[in-house]
Amino acid sequence: MRGRPGQIATPAIIVISIFAVMFFGTVTFFVYQFQRGSSNKNTTKNENVNKKSNKNTNTAVNTNTATAPDRTPHEKIPDTWKTYTNTTVGYSLRYPATWSVEESVIPDHPIQKITVRYITLKNPGTQLGLIIGVRRVGDAFSIGERTTAPDGEMKAGIPITIGQTTIPTTDLLVDGKTTATFYHPLKPFGFAYLEGREVQAELGILSVPGVKNTVTDLLAAADTQIANTIMTTLRFTDVVSPLTPPPPSAPPLGQYSVETYRKTPTSKPDTRLVNLDGGKRKVVIESTRAQAGLAAGFGLLAFAFPAYGTTLYFQEQELKTGAISTAIWSYDTASGRLTKQAYPAVGWGKVVTNRARTRTIYVSSTNRDDSGDIKTMYHLDLITNTLTSIITLRDTQTFSSGWGGTTNAFNFTFKSTDVATYTFYDQTTGNKQTKLAKTKLGDGQIVLPGADPSLQR
Incomplete structure (x- = not known):
């Protein structure tokens, strides 16, 4: 049917409508897909961010809640621990049965040129080693191969109590990690003074072939607490008079x-x-x-x-x-100053220094023909450089059982750091020609100047 002029035929309208619907549908589809893809990307990105956020959050929580092993020594020593005793110096300590003890004695150290003695305690399964050297004050040997303070940052550690004495410790930090702990002074490098002994002790990381669990920080190692506990068990097994620690x-x-x-x-x-x-x-x-x-x-x-x-x-x-020892x-x-002292010379007398190397007692004999008539004993305080006449015998008494010069024979020594013992003789007896010794009159002892008078017993 033909329409009116200016009027679009119905079939044409239908076709146009169909194309319009298809066009808008296609556009809508692509817009939807684009928005969906963008949404998925954002969702994935957000999920990744959330995962990272959760991961970071978990890490922070773990870091904040993790704690380093306790270094405080155990108060009670397990019954299973063994006892090590050193009869040369006179000390003992306790250590775990799973640990080992190695004694080191180097008769002529290639660097120090003297004998070096110390022990090393270690757990065979780790790389930690506790090196301990002990000597009586006055012993002529070294107690460690380290002779100077190491390089690195020094930080105060926890105090350790040995017997009745509490000593400070020092941690050595390298790149922020504790690589060693020292139980003796480092500045100046010296010793811990304990009951007449000098002690050097160091906990460090050893090189152990085949050990996989490499230790890089002592603060993260459980054996550090065990080493500190071992140090608290150190005891001395013979009687030595306590030595007052030197001032700083x-x-x-x-x-x-x-x-x-x-x-x-x-x-x-x-x-x-x-x-x-x-x-x-x-x-x-x-x-x-x-x-x-x-x-x-x-x-x-x-x-x-x-x-x-x-x-x-x-x-x-x-x-x-x-032949003769003269001036002191x-x-x-x-200061580098050498000074001649106005002290009586030793001569053919005798000199004895205590084990602590803080006091010396001696008698003087500078006349070969004095018939051994020696009545005065002197005390030299080696720290203050003070000389004192401590004993003057009676006219008929002498410290020598001989007859003067190279025939003099004396019997005096230190009973302890601050107490000396001596023997005295009858000066009117004995005979040089027949080599007859003088008659012994008795023994005595004296508490030296500056010591506790209660030591006189």
Whole structure:
């Protein structure tokens, strides 16, 4: 049917409508897909962000709740722990049955040039080692291969109580991790003084082949608490009078030695003073004869080298024959000053220094023909450089059972750090020609100046 002019035929309208619907449908479909894809990407991104956020949150929680192993020593020692006893020095300690103890004795250390003694305790399954060296004050050997403080950041550790004494510890930090703990002073490098002993102890990380659980931080190792507990069990097994710790201003004196030598094969003998701290030989006085202004053939020999302080003591002597020890000299290691003291010479007398190397007692005999008539005993405080006459016998008594010079024979010693014992004789008896000794009158003991009078028993 034909329509009116200007009127679109019905079939055309239908076709146009169908195309319009298809066009809008297609556009709507692509818009929907685009929005859906964008939504999925955002959702995935949000999910990833959430996962990362959750991961970070969990990590933070774990970090905040994790704690390092406790380093405080155990109060009760397990019954299963073994006991190690060192009879050479006289001490003992307890340690776990699963740990091992290794004794090290180096007769002539290649660097320190003296004997070195210490023990190493370690758990075979870890890389931690506890090295402990102990000596009586005055023992002539070293107690550790380390002779100087290590490099790194030092931080105060936890205090450790050994017997009745509480000592501080020092942690060594390298790159923020604790790689060693020291149970003795590091600045200046020295010893912990305990009941007449010098102690050096160090907990460190050892190199153990085949060990997989590598320890890099002592604060994260459970064995650190065990090592601290071992230190608290340290006990001394023989009686030694307690030594008052030196003041902070008086560090250990160091390792000094006197060497006798000849400048040339035809020269008169001389002596030099050397220092061996840190395993390095350093000449302090090249010629004691020249510095003291002595006659040819004379030099200074060691009289007494204290455990701490700044003063060394020497006695002047004819070096070839060693016939007589004359004047006493002192050397201040801080100022480098050598001084002749106005103290009675030793001569053919006798010198005894206590094990703590803080006191010396001696008698003087400078006359070969004095018939052994020796009545005075002297005490030299090695720390304060103070001489005191402590005993003067009666006119008919003497400290020598001989007849003077090289025949003198004396019997006195230290009972403890602050108490000396002695024997005295009848000066009117004995006979040099028949080599008959003088008659013993008795024994005595004396508490030395500055000591507790209650020690006199």
